[in-house]
Amino acid sequence: MAENVQDIKRRIKSVNSTKQITHAMELVASAKLKKSRGLAEQRYPYFEAMILSMGNIVERTGKSKNALMNQREVKKTAYIIITGDKGLAGGYNGNICKRVESHLKNKDNTVLYTIGSRGRDHFKNRDYKIQAEYLGISENPNFFTAKSITAGIMDAYLKEEFDEVYLVYTRFISTLVQHPYLMKLLPLDAEGLKPKKKIEDVEEKKSLTGMIYEPDPEALLEYLIPNYVANTLYGAMIESAASEQGARRTAMESATENANEMIDDLTLKLNRVRQAAITQEISEIVSGADALS
Amino acid sequence: MAKTFRLKIISPTGVFYDGDVERIVVRGTEGEFAILPDHIPFTTTLALGTFNILFGDGTKKYGTLLGGIATIGSKESIILTDAAEWPEDIDIERAKEAKERALQHLKDSKFDAARAEIALQRAIIRIGAKERK
8 A cells, every 4th residue: 555544634635725725816816807807997988088189189280299209210129017926827927028038139228117026037037127127016007106107218218218118018808818918119109099980970070170279289299198108008007917817817726626636536546545445454354254263 | 958068077097077067167278268068179288277067957066187188079078187086085184295295395306396396286286175165
Protein backbone atom coordinates (compact mmCIF):
# COMPACT_ATOMS: atom_id res chain seq x y z
CA MET A 1 0.00 0.00 0.00
CA ALA A 2 1.65 3.21 -1.24
CA GLU A 3 -0.44 5.69 0.74
CA ASN A 4 -2.30 5.23 3.94
CA VAL A 5 -5.78 6.39 4.71
CA GLN A 6 -4.62 9.19 6.97
CA ASP A 7 -2.45 10.80 4.28
CA ILE A 8 -5.21 10.80 1.71
CA LYS A 9 -7.66 12.29 4.17
CA ARG A 10 -5.24 15.08 4.91
CA ARG A 11 -4.79 15.85 1.24
CA ILE A 12 -8.53 15.98 0.64
CA LYS A 13 -8.84 18.45 3.47
CA SER A 14 -6.10 20.68 2.10
CA VAL A 15 -7.48 20.65 -1.46
CA ASN A 16 -10.88 21.43 -0.05
CA SER A 17 -9.68 24.54 1.77
CA THR A 18 -7.88 25.73 -1.37
CA LYS A 19 -11.11 25.21 -3.24
CA GLN A 20 -12.96 27.38 -0.78
CA ILE A 21 -10.46 30.18 -1.33
CA THR A 22 -10.60 30.01 -5.12
CA HIS A 23 -14.36 29.87 -5.01
CA ALA A 24 -14.52 32.94 -2.79
CA MET A 25 -12.16 34.78 -5.14
CA GLU A 26 -14.37 33.84 -8.04
CA LEU A 27 -17.39 35.35 -6.33
CA VAL A 28 -15.51 38.51 -5.39
CA ALA A 29 -14.28 38.91 -8.97
CA SER A 30 -17.83 38.53 -10.30
CA ALA A 31 -19.06 41.27 -8.00
CA LYS A 32 -16.23 43.61 -8.96
CA LEU A 33 -16.76 42.84 -12.61
CA LYS A 34 -20.34 43.98 -12.32
CA LYS A 35 -19.21 47.25 -10.77
CA SER A 36 -16.69 47.92 -13.54
CA ARG A 37 -19.28 47.29 -16.20
CA GLY A 38 -21.57 49.77 -14.48
CA LEU A 39 -18.81 52.39 -14.63
CA ALA A 40 -18.30 51.70 -18.32
CA GLU A 41 -21.97 52.30 -18.98
CA GLN A 42 -21.91 55.60 -17.10
CA ARG A 43 -18.93 56.84 -19.04
CA TYR A 44 -20.42 56.08 -22.43
CA PRO A 45 -22.82 59.04 -22.92
CA TYR A 46 -20.13 61.63 -22.22
CA PHE A 47 -17.63 59.98 -24.51
CA GLU A 48 -20.13 59.64 -27.35
CA ALA A 49 -21.25 63.26 -27.12
CA MET A 50 -17.66 64.44 -26.94
CA ILE A 51 -16.55 62.45 -29.99
CA LEU A 52 -19.51 63.84 -31.88
CA SER A 53 -18.77 67.48 -31.15
CA MET A 54 -15.06 67.00 -31.80
CA GLY A 55 -15.85 65.33 -35.12
CA ASN A 56 -18.13 68.18 -36.10
CA ILE A 57 -15.53 70.78 -35.26
CA VAL A 58 -12.75 68.95 -37.07
CA GLU A 59 -14.94 68.55 -40.12
CA ARG A 60 -15.69 72.26 -40.12
CA THR A 61 -12.19 73.55 -39.54
CA GLY A 62 -10.25 71.01 -41.57
CA LYS A 63 -6.67 70.72 -40.42
CA SER A 64 -6.28 71.93 -36.89
CA LYS A 65 -3.23 73.77 -35.69
CA ASN A 66 -3.47 72.04 -32.35
CA ALA A 67 -0.05 70.65 -31.43
CA LEU A 68 -1.56 67.42 -30.14
CA MET A 69 -2.87 66.64 -33.61
CA ASN A 70 0.28 67.30 -35.59
CA GLN A 71 2.49 64.45 -36.67
CA ARG A 72 6.19 64.88 -36.26
CA GLU A 73 9.18 62.69 -36.91
CA VAL A 74 9.28 59.90 -34.38
CA LYS A 75 12.45 59.72 -32.35
CA LYS A 76 11.10 58.59 -29.05
CA THR A 77 7.99 56.64 -28.14
CA ALA A 78 6.02 56.48 -24.93
CA TYR A 79 3.75 53.68 -23.84
CA ILE A 80 1.02 53.78 -21.25
CA ILE A 81 0.65 50.26 -19.96
CA ILE A 82 -2.34 49.23 -17.91
CA THR A 83 -2.03 46.07 -15.83
CA GLY A 84 -3.38 44.94 -12.52
CA ASP A 85 -1.87 45.25 -9.06
CA LYS A 86 -2.52 41.62 -8.28
CA GLY A 87 -1.84 38.31 -9.92
CA LEU A 88 -3.94 35.16 -10.05
CA ALA A 89 -5.81 36.42 -13.07
CA GLY A 90 -4.78 33.88 -15.69
CA GLY A 91 -2.89 35.40 -18.59
CA TYR A 92 -4.22 38.92 -17.99
CA ASN A 93 -0.98 40.63 -16.94
CA GLY A 94 1.33 38.47 -19.05
CA ASN A 95 -0.57 39.10 -22.27
CA ILE A 96 -0.28 42.86 -21.89
CA CYS A 97 3.47 42.68 -21.31
CA LYS A 98 3.87 40.41 -24.33
CA ARG A 99 1.82 42.77 -26.49
CA VAL A 100 4.06 45.71 -25.54
CA GLU A 101 7.24 43.76 -26.17
CA SER A 102 6.10 42.62 -29.59
CA HIS A 103 5.36 46.21 -30.63
CA LEU A 104 8.35 47.86 -29.05
CA LYS A 105 11.21 48.39 -31.47
CA ASN A 106 13.97 50.07 -29.58
CA LYS A 107 14.38 49.82 -25.84
CA ASP A 108 16.56 52.93 -25.62
CA ASN A 109 14.08 55.20 -27.37
CA THR A 110 11.19 54.18 -25.20
CA VAL A 111 9.71 55.53 -22.02
CA LEU A 112 6.99 53.77 -20.10
CA TYR A 113 4.13 54.94 -17.93
CA THR A 114 2.86 51.98 -15.98
CA ILE A 115 -0.45 51.66 -14.22
CA GLY A 116 -0.49 48.67 -11.90
CA SER A 117 2.39 46.96 -10.15
CA ARG A 118 2.47 43.85 -12.34
CA GLY A 119 3.49 45.73 -15.46
CA ARG A 120 5.94 47.86 -13.55
CA ASP A 121 7.71 44.84 -12.03
CA HIS A 122 7.90 43.10 -15.39
CA PHE A 123 9.53 46.03 -17.17
CA LYS A 124 11.67 47.13 -14.27
CA ASN A 125 13.26 43.70 -14.17
CA ARG A 126 14.11 44.07 -17.84
CA ASP A 127 15.70 47.49 -17.42
CA TYR A 128 13.21 49.61 -19.28
CA LYS A 129 12.99 53.29 -18.56
CA ILE A 130 9.89 53.86 -16.47
CA GLN A 131 8.93 57.52 -16.44
CA ALA A 132 6.13 57.21 -13.94
CA GLU A 133 4.31 54.46 -12.12
CA TYR A 134 0.80 54.53 -10.72
CA LEU A 135 -0.12 51.94 -8.14
CA GLY A 136 -3.32 51.08 -6.40
CA ILE A 137 -5.63 52.62 -8.96
CA SER A 138 -6.15 49.71 -11.39
CA GLU A 139 -9.08 48.31 -9.54
CA ASN A 140 -10.97 51.55 -9.00
CA PRO A 141 -10.63 53.73 -12.09
CA ASN A 142 -11.36 57.37 -11.45
CA PHE A 143 -11.72 60.13 -14.01
CA PHE A 144 -9.67 62.64 -12.08
CA THR A 145 -6.73 60.28 -11.73
CA ALA A 146 -6.92 59.64 -15.45
CA LYS A 147 -6.97 63.35 -16.05
CA SER A 148 -3.91 64.07 -13.94
CA ILE A 149 -1.99 61.21 -15.56
CA THR A 150 -2.77 62.43 -19.06
CA ALA A 151 -2.03 66.04 -18.09
CA GLY A 152 1.53 65.01 -17.28
CA ILE A 153 1.84 62.98 -20.46
CA MET A 154 0.51 65.77 -22.68
CA ASP A 155 2.93 68.23 -21.05
CA ALA A 156 5.86 65.95 -21.80
CA TYR A 157 4.57 65.40 -25.33
CA LEU A 158 4.36 69.14 -25.96
CA LYS A 159 7.89 69.57 -24.61
CA GLU A 160 8.89 66.96 -27.22
CA GLU A 161 10.20 64.51 -24.67
CA PHE A 162 8.64 61.90 -26.94
CA ASP A 163 6.90 62.05 -30.30
CA GLU A 164 4.15 59.49 -30.06
CA VAL A 165 2.19 57.83 -27.31
CA TYR A 166 0.65 54.39 -27.36
CA LEU A 167 -1.91 53.11 -24.95
CA VAL A 168 -1.88 49.40 -24.16
CA TYR A 169 -4.80 47.91 -22.32
CA THR A 170 -7.06 44.89 -22.27
CA ARG A 171 -10.26 45.10 -24.21
CA PHE A 172 -13.25 43.60 -22.55
CA ILE A 173 -15.11 41.60 -25.17
CA SER A 174 -17.13 39.34 -22.94
CA THR A 175 -16.90 37.81 -19.49
CA LEU A 176 -14.90 34.97 -21.03
CA VAL A 177 -12.92 36.78 -23.72
CA GLN A 178 -10.47 39.65 -23.20
CA HIS A 179 -7.86 40.80 -25.67
CA PRO A 180 -4.73 42.87 -25.18
CA TYR A 181 -5.07 45.93 -27.36
CA LEU A 182 -2.69 48.64 -28.47
CA MET A 183 -3.83 52.01 -29.74
CA LYS A 184 -2.14 55.23 -30.70
CA LEU A 185 -3.14 57.99 -28.30
CA LEU A 186 -0.99 60.88 -29.53
CA PRO A 187 -0.73 62.52 -31.96
CA LEU A 188 -4.47 62.44 -32.45
CA ASP A 189 -5.74 61.17 -35.73
CA ALA A 190 -8.01 63.96 -37.01
CA GLU A 191 -9.36 61.83 -39.88
CA GLY A 192 -10.46 59.12 -37.49
CA LEU A 193 -12.50 61.62 -35.50
CA LYS A 194 -14.67 62.78 -38.37
CA PRO A 195 -18.23 61.55 -38.03
CA LYS A 196 -18.74 58.28 -39.83
CA LYS A 197 -22.47 58.56 -40.06
CA LYS A 198 -23.88 60.94 -42.64
CA ILE A 199 -26.59 63.11 -41.18
CA GLU A 200 -29.84 62.74 -43.10
CA ASP A 201 -32.09 65.00 -41.10
CA VAL A 202 -32.39 68.38 -42.86
CA GLU A 203 -32.97 70.35 -39.66
CA GLU A 204 -29.95 68.83 -38.01
CA LYS A 205 -27.78 69.39 -41.05
CA LYS A 206 -28.76 73.03 -41.14
CA SER A 207 -27.98 73.43 -37.46
CA LEU A 208 -24.53 71.94 -37.99
CA THR A 209 -23.53 74.10 -40.95
CA GLY A 210 -24.90 77.18 -39.23
CA MET A 211 -23.27 76.35 -35.91
CA ILE A 212 -21.59 79.32 -34.30
CA TYR A 213 -18.44 78.55 -32.37
CA GLU A 214 -17.48 80.85 -29.58
CA PRO A 215 -14.77 82.01 -28.94
CA ASP A 216 -13.58 79.96 -31.96
CA PRO A 217 -13.27 76.29 -32.96
CA GLU A 218 -9.60 76.13 -31.98
CA ALA A 219 -10.37 77.24 -28.45
CA LEU A 220 -13.06 74.57 -28.22
CA LEU A 221 -10.63 71.94 -29.43
CA GLU A 222 -8.17 73.12 -26.85
CA TYR A 223 -10.72 72.23 -24.22
CA LEU A 224 -11.98 69.07 -25.88
CA ILE A 225 -8.73 67.38 -26.84
CA PRO A 226 -7.22 67.07 -23.35
CA ASN A 227 -10.58 65.84 -22.16
CA TYR A 228 -10.75 63.37 -25.00
CA VAL A 229 -7.32 62.02 -24.14
CA ALA A 230 -8.18 61.81 -20.44
CA ASN A 231 -11.48 60.14 -21.17
CA THR A 232 -9.88 57.63 -23.52
CA LEU A 233 -7.47 56.66 -20.76
CA TYR A 234 -10.32 56.54 -18.25
CA GLY A 235 -12.25 54.23 -20.57
CA ALA A 236 -9.20 52.03 -21.05
CA MET A 237 -8.74 51.86 -17.29
CA ILE A 238 -12.34 50.82 -16.80
CA GLU A 239 -12.12 48.20 -19.51
CA SER A 240 -8.88 46.88 -18.09
CA ALA A 241 -10.41 46.68 -14.63
CA ALA A 242 -13.35 44.74 -16.04
CA SER A 243 -11.01 42.49 -18.01
CA GLU A 244 -8.87 41.82 -14.96
CA GLN A 245 -11.88 40.73 -12.97
CA GLY A 246 -13.18 38.70 -15.90
CA ALA A 247 -9.84 36.95 -16.32
CA ARG A 248 -9.59 36.33 -12.60
CA ARG A 249 -13.09 34.97 -12.47
CA THR A 250 -12.38 32.53 -15.29
CA ALA A 251 -9.06 31.49 -13.78
CA MET A 252 -10.61 30.94 -10.36
CA GLU A 253 -13.56 29.12 -11.84
CA SER A 254 -11.27 26.60 -13.51
CA ALA A 255 -9.18 26.35 -10.34
CA THR A 256 -12.32 25.51 -8.38
CA GLU A 257 -13.25 23.01 -11.05
CA ASN A 258 -9.82 21.39 -10.86
CA ALA A 259 -10.02 21.21 -7.09
CA ASN A 260 -13.36 19.46 -7.38
CA GLU A 261 -11.90 16.95 -9.79
CA MET A 262 -8.97 16.36 -7.48
CA ILE A 263 -11.26 15.80 -4.52
CA ASP A 264 -13.25 13.27 -6.54
CA ASP A 265 -10.09 11.42 -7.54
CA LEU A 266 -8.76 11.42 -4.00
CA THR A 267 -12.06 10.27 -2.54
CA LEU A 268 -12.09 7.38 -4.99
CA LYS A 269 -8.54 6.52 -4.04
CA LEU A 270 -9.39 6.78 -0.36
CA ASN A 271 -12.27 4.35 -0.75
CA ARG A 272 -10.09 1.94 -2.71
CA VAL A 273 -7.34 2.02 -0.11
CA ARG A 274 -9.82 1.57 2.70
CA GLN A 275 -11.53 -1.29 0.87
CA ALA A 276 -8.18 -2.93 0.21
CA ALA A 277 -7.35 -2.70 3.91
CA ILE A 278 -10.68 -4.27 4.86
CA THR A 279 -10.30 -7.05 2.27
CA GLN A 280 -6.86 -7.79 3.57
CA GLU A 281 -8.04 -7.92 7.16
CA ILE A 282 -10.87 -10.29 6.27
CA SER A 283 -8.58 -12.58 4.35
CA GLU A 284 -6.19 -12.54 7.32
CA ILE A 285 -9.02 -13.47 9.70
CA VAL A 286 -10.28 -16.17 7.35
CA SER A 287 -6.86 -17.71 6.91
CA GLY A 288 -6.33 -17.46 10.67
CA ALA A 289 -9.63 -19.32 11.28
CA ASP A 290 -8.65 -21.89 8.65
CA ALA A 291 -5.40 -22.51 10.40
CA LEU A 292 -7.19 -23.06 13.73
CA SER A 293 -9.74 -25.58 12.47
CA MET B 1 -47.35 75.45 -20.15
CA ALA B 2 -44.39 77.31 -21.54
CA LYS B 3 -42.38 76.05 -24.47
CA THR B 4 -39.51 73.82 -23.46
CA PHE B 5 -36.46 72.20 -25.00
CA ARG B 6 -34.51 69.06 -24.29
CA LEU B 7 -31.43 69.54 -22.14
CA LYS B 8 -28.76 67.03 -21.29
CA ILE B 9 -25.99 67.66 -18.79
CA ILE B 10 -23.39 64.94 -19.01
CA SER B 11 -20.26 64.51 -16.92
CA PRO B 12 -17.55 61.86 -17.29
CA THR B 13 -19.06 59.88 -14.46
CA GLY B 14 -22.57 59.76 -15.88
CA VAL B 15 -25.63 61.59 -17.13
CA PHE B 16 -26.29 64.32 -14.57
CA TYR B 17 -29.51 65.67 -15.99
CA ASP B 18 -31.67 64.69 -18.94
CA GLY B 19 -35.04 66.32 -19.40
CA ASP B 20 -37.13 69.19 -20.74
CA VAL B 21 -36.50 72.69 -19.44
CA GLU B 22 -37.76 76.15 -20.31
CA ARG B 23 -34.56 78.03 -19.66
CA ILE B 24 -31.07 77.49 -18.34
CA VAL B 25 -28.60 80.20 -17.41
CA VAL B 26 -24.95 79.18 -17.45
CA ARG B 27 -21.65 80.95 -17.17
CA GLY B 28 -19.67 80.83 -20.40
CA THR B 29 -16.04 81.85 -20.70
CA GLU B 30 -17.33 84.92 -22.57
CA GLY B 31 -19.90 85.75 -19.91
CA GLU B 32 -23.19 84.52 -18.55
CA PHE B 33 -25.88 83.58 -21.03
CA ALA B 34 -29.30 81.96 -21.10
CA ILE B 35 -30.47 79.19 -23.38
CA LEU B 36 -34.12 79.33 -24.38
CA PRO B 37 -36.09 77.14 -26.80
CA ASP B 38 -35.29 77.75 -30.51
CA HIS B 39 -31.86 79.14 -29.78
CA ILE B 40 -29.58 79.36 -32.82
CA PRO B 41 -27.04 76.53 -33.17
CA PHE B 42 -24.18 77.52 -30.95
CA THR B 43 -21.19 75.91 -29.28
CA THR B 44 -19.16 77.56 -26.55
CA THR B 45 -16.86 76.83 -23.66
CA LEU B 46 -18.06 77.19 -20.10
CA ALA B 47 -16.31 78.69 -17.11
CA LEU B 48 -16.44 77.45 -13.54
CA GLY B 49 -19.70 78.65 -12.14
CA THR B 50 -23.30 77.90 -11.27
CA PHE B 51 -26.26 77.16 -13.48
CA ASN B 52 -29.90 77.95 -13.03
CA ILE B 53 -32.68 75.91 -14.59
CA LEU B 54 -36.27 77.07 -15.01
CA PHE B 55 -38.56 74.12 -15.61
CA GLY B 56 -41.72 74.18 -17.72
CA ASP B 57 -43.91 74.20 -14.61
CA GLY B 58 -42.26 77.34 -13.24
CA THR B 59 -40.06 75.69 -10.62
CA LYS B 60 -36.39 76.56 -10.46
CA LYS B 61 -33.29 74.65 -9.58
CA TYR B 62 -29.65 75.58 -9.46
CA GLY B 63 -26.34 73.80 -9.11
CA THR B 64 -22.65 74.03 -9.87
CA LEU B 65 -21.11 73.46 -13.27
CA LEU B 66 -17.34 73.28 -13.15
CA GLY B 67 -16.18 74.04 -16.66
CA GLY B 68 -17.16 72.36 -19.86
CA ILE B 69 -18.64 72.91 -23.26
CA ALA B 70 -22.22 73.61 -24.32
CA THR B 71 -23.57 72.56 -27.70
CA ILE B 72 -26.94 73.95 -28.61
CA GLY B 73 -28.47 72.06 -31.50
CA SER B 74 -31.81 72.07 -33.25
CA LYS B 75 -33.14 69.09 -31.36
CA GLU B 76 -31.40 69.15 -28.04
CA SER B 77 -28.80 71.03 -26.08
CA ILE B 78 -25.94 69.12 -24.61
CA ILE B 79 -23.68 70.39 -21.86
CA LEU B 80 -20.51 68.41 -21.39
CA THR B 81 -18.98 69.28 -18.06
CA ASP B 82 -16.05 68.19 -15.93
CA ALA B 83 -18.31 68.03 -12.91
CA ALA B 84 -21.85 69.06 -12.06
CA GLU B 85 -23.54 68.99 -8.67
CA TRP B 86 -26.83 69.87 -7.03
CA PRO B 87 -26.34 71.84 -3.81
CA GLU B 88 -27.61 68.92 -1.71
CA ASP B 89 -24.79 66.74 -3.03
CA ILE B 90 -22.06 69.15 -2.06
CA ASP B 91 -19.96 68.15 0.90
CA ILE B 92 -19.41 71.51 2.60
CA GLU B 93 -16.69 70.23 4.94
CA ARG B 94 -14.70 68.84 2.04
CA ALA B 95 -15.09 72.04 0.04
CA LYS B 96 -13.85 74.10 2.99
CA GLU B 97 -10.88 71.81 3.43
CA ALA B 98 -10.12 72.06 -0.28
CA LYS B 99 -10.25 75.83 -0.02
CA GLU B 100 -7.75 75.88 2.85
CA ARG B 101 -5.47 73.51 1.03
CA ALA B 102 -5.62 75.52 -2.18
CA LEU B 103 -4.80 78.73 -0.29
CA GLN B 104 -1.80 77.08 1.26
CA HIS B 105 -0.65 75.69 -2.08
CA LEU B 106 -0.90 79.16 -3.57
CA LYS B 107 1.50 80.55 -0.97
CA ASP B 108 3.94 77.71 -1.47
CA SER B 109 5.89 77.98 -4.72
CA LYS B 110 6.47 74.20 -4.66
CA PHE B 111 2.98 73.67 -6.05
CA ASP B 112 1.56 74.52 -9.42
CA ALA B 113 -0.09 77.91 -8.95
CA ALA B 114 -2.49 77.53 -11.88
CA ARG B 115 -3.85 74.27 -10.53
CA ALA B 116 -4.20 75.61 -7.02
CA GLU B 117 -6.04 78.61 -8.46
CA ILE B 118 -8.57 76.35 -10.19
CA ALA B 119 -8.96 74.22 -7.06
CA LEU B 120 -9.60 77.40 -5.06
CA GLN B 121 -12.20 78.61 -7.55
CA ARG B 122 -13.97 75.27 -7.46
CA ALA B 123 -14.09 75.29 -3.69
CA ILE B 124 -15.40 78.85 -3.55
CA ILE B 125 -18.15 78.08 -6.08
CA ARG B 126 -19.16 74.96 -4.20
CA ILE B 127 -19.30 76.75 -0.86
CA GLY B 128 -21.21 79.63 -2.45
CA ALA B 129 -23.78 77.31 -3.99
CA LYS B 130 -24.27 75.46 -0.74
CA GLU B 131 -24.76 78.57 1.34
CA ARG B 132 -27.15 80.22 -1.09
CA LYS B 133 -30.54 79.23 0.17
